[in-house]
Amino acid sequence: MxxxxxxxxxxxxxxxxxxxxxxxxxxxxxxRTSINAAYRYTGRNVIQGGLEYRLPKSFSNFIVGASVLYTSINDKAKFIPEFNFYASNLGLLGVSVNPYSIEPRFGFSFLNTIMINTGYAIPIHNEKYFKGITFGVQLNFPLTKNSEFYHNYSVIK
Structure with missing residues (x-):
């Protein structure tokens, strides 16, 4: 005992x-974390919500994230997990992976507040829910007042 x-x-x-x-x-x-909300078209309408994390110091142009996709499949609500990785400066280059597809993406980032991207969903599952050309608009909201998630640009006065 x-x-x-x-x-x-x-x-x-x-x-x-x-x-x-x-x-x-x-x-x-x-x-370094933000909450995101997005609309995407990946062969069907999808609403996305999740978290994004900007890596520290020497890797600060890289963002990793995890989110949940919501879509209707066969008239039933479906929640699908997704992981994404971006290289971000003013442009975006990245990939997202979910149980049904791999999606290489590229697009634009406006100070990491608004991200507009397009890509191509490659199905990896028998049920091809996501396939073809994709388009997405994402908004990021910081968790703290002095967030380090956004790009810091100096303004000339």
Whole structure:
């Protein structure tokens, strides 16, 4: 019984120390994260919502994200997970992957606030829900007031 309690206490200490050391890191993660809302046409109308994260410092032109796609398939609501990766400056070049397709994309980013993109959905599943030329418009909303998600450009006064 005593040995079991020591194992539990050690686990609690490890979890607590991990939590306390990650508080600063979590604050940095929130500064580089945004919530997104998008409309996409990928052979069908799709509404998308999720999170985008701008990588730190030397990789700051790269954005990774996870989202959920909502569409109607055979008159039934379908929620589909998706992962995306972008190289972003003023232009976008990236790829998104979901259980039904892989979609290479390119487009434009306006200070990472509005992203307009097009691409081609390549089906990877027997049910070809997503296929052909795609188009999307995405809005990004920061999680913090002093967000580092957006591009920082200096304005000449």
């Amino acid at each position: 005593i040995i079991l309690n020591k194992k539990i206490n050690v686990k609690k200490l490890i979890i607590l120390s991990f939590f306390l050391t990650s508080i600063h890191q979590q604050a940095q993660i929130f500064k």
